[in-house]
Amino acid sequence: MKRKGVTLIETIVSLMILMIVITLFVALVKDYNINLTSRKTKEKLSRITYCIMNELKYNCTKENIISQSNANKIELKNYDNILEDLKCKGLFEVDKGNGITISFSDNSDDSLNVKISIYEDGFTEEREFIKWR
Numbered sequence: 001m002k003r004k005g006v007t008l009i010e011t012i013v014s015l016m017i018l019m020i021v022i023t024l025f026v027a028l029v030k031d032y033n034i035n036l037t038s039r040k041t042k043e044k045l046s047r048i049t050y051c052i053m054n055e056l057k058y059n060c061t062k063e064n065i066i067s068q069s070n071a072n073k074i075e076l077k078n079y080d081n082i083l084e085d086l087k088c089k090g091l092f093e094v095d096k097g098n099g100i101t102i103s104f105s106d107n108s109d110d111s112l113n114v115k116i117s118i119y120e121d122g123f124t125e126e127r128e129f130i131k132w133r
């Protein structure tokens with residue numbers, strides 16, 4: 001009789017240990033998925049800012065940027081296919097709206113100080129550079 005009680009206690013303890021291990025595993029997988037989703041969002045925002053920066057640097061003139069602006073700001077809509085649209089269209093041909101803000105200030109006769117800000121799902125990506133001519 002004494003042996004059966006010890007076996008029952010050992011079984012209960014082993015089941016508790018197994019449940020703790022399973023709970024920790026599920027928590028780790030859940031945290032990994034949340035982290036993966038946030039990394040994908042941050043990478044997407046970084047790619048968009050990089051593409052917009054290169055579009056402004058190499059395909060737009062200083063005068064073109066100033067003429068397209070409203071109070072030293074250009075606001076574009078942030079949507080899922082913006083990277084594909086930037087391949088086919090010019091920067092100023094994509095949809096206007098909220099999500100992407102391009103602000104600038106005049107440094108001198110030859111340069112603009114440009115700041116790109118993107119907001120999505122609680123994340124912010126900002127990039128600053130100087131546009132010459």
